[in-house]
Amino acid sequence: MTRTGVLRTPLGRLRWIGYLEGASFVVLLGVAMPLKYLAGMPLAVRIVGSAHGALFVAYLVAIALAVRAKAWPLREAGTLVVASLLPLGPFLVDGRLRAAERGADATEPTPTP
Numbered sequence: 001m002t003r004t005g006v007l008r009t010p011l012g013r014l015r016w017i018g019y020l021e022g023a024s025f026v027v028l029l030g031v032a033m034p035l036k037y038l039a040g041m042p043l044a045v046r047i048v049g050s051a052h053g054a055l056f057v058a059y060l061v062a063i064a065l066a067v068r069a070k071a072w073p074l075r076e077a078g079t080l081v082v083a084s085l086l087p088l089g090p091f092l093v094d095g096r097l098r099a100a101e102r103g104a105d106a107t108e109p110t111p112t113p
Helices: 010-039 042-070 074-084 089-107
Strands: none
Touching (some): 010 089, 042 074, 074 089
């Protein structure tokens, strides 16, 4: 799948939002929280925390849409939700999503120009 086509599928969108959500969580914990508690800059947590919260909600919506589109069992959705609660969790489940995406690409007909 090309980079421009990554957002065309529910799995592509889920993976992309997962990258953003995972990165925002790492920045929140690794940068904003130390700035708040070590440098007295609570605004860092407010800004990064708000962005992370929005991305977290977007990730949950993307999970729901992917589960519905792929008819996955709720256990798969639960695994993805639990991963979103862990630092680096979305990165850990990305291999699974990539494999599922490759499997979907192999079964879909190749578009003709």
